[in-house]
Amino acid sequence: MEHPDPKPLPEFSPDRLLGRVAEAMQVALDPGKIKKFPLWTQRVMRILRDQFIPREYAPVLAGEGSHFTEGIAVAWAAKARDLALARGGTDRRFAQELGKRLGLDEESQSVAIQVEAGIFITSPEFQKQVLDRLFAPDFTARRAFVEGLAMGNRLPELLDRQAKSNTTDATTIYLLLWLYWPEISKMKSLPQVARALESYYSENKNLAGTHWDERIRKLANRIGLSFRAKQKRRRRVARP
Helix, strand or coil: CCCCCCCCCCCCCHHHHHHHHHHHHHHHHCHHHHHHCCHHHHHHHHHHHHHHCCHHHHHHHHCCCCHHHHHHHHHHHHHHHHHHHHHCCCCCCHHHHHHHHCCCCHHHHHHHHHHHHCCHHHCHHHHHHHHHHHCCCCHHHHHHHHHHHHHHHHHHHHHHHHHHHHCCCCHHHHHHHHHCHHHHHCCCCHHHHHHHHHHHHCCCCCCCCCCHHHHHHHHHHHHCCCCHHHHHHHHHHHCC
């Protein structure tokens, strides 16, 4: 029996990206929280992590409290200022909203807003902290901080290189599955998932061609996306 096509997926919005980024950061801070997602969504999140973040950098990005990690944070704060200047007068509430979703205290939210606005690195407290680290009497601490600065400045380039070498033509499908996992979880069959995603690739016949449904089926098998249990429940309810 053919199921009717689902409603079109909602238009992509900054709020949707905000929600997914907040979820990913919560999982990074507390890996146990990944269990609250459907098993197939967990698999998609892990695939995207492995494709975009080299394994050797994962401990660096997840670490905190070290001089090396602090150096990375300082480099990223400086880059945030460049981004803020490039954005000009655009809305700068992303960091504020992200901080709220992560449950940060008011002081941490304030710092995040200042970093996004590009004014944090000009504060006396920030400049004093950087100078203290650069001229720390402990050589090991001073070297770790400087190496963190260098790594922080290169990380975007390194991560971009990783993405180019490790992603596949299925990566954009994984991204859509991740961005729209709440809606896809409520669908009733794989054909509905295929129809919902197909419109995004209608102009790319290399992806959305005559074998599109089969491609989605194979990809769903890979990540464990299945609606069989839901279909069995519906059949039981429908029996007289």
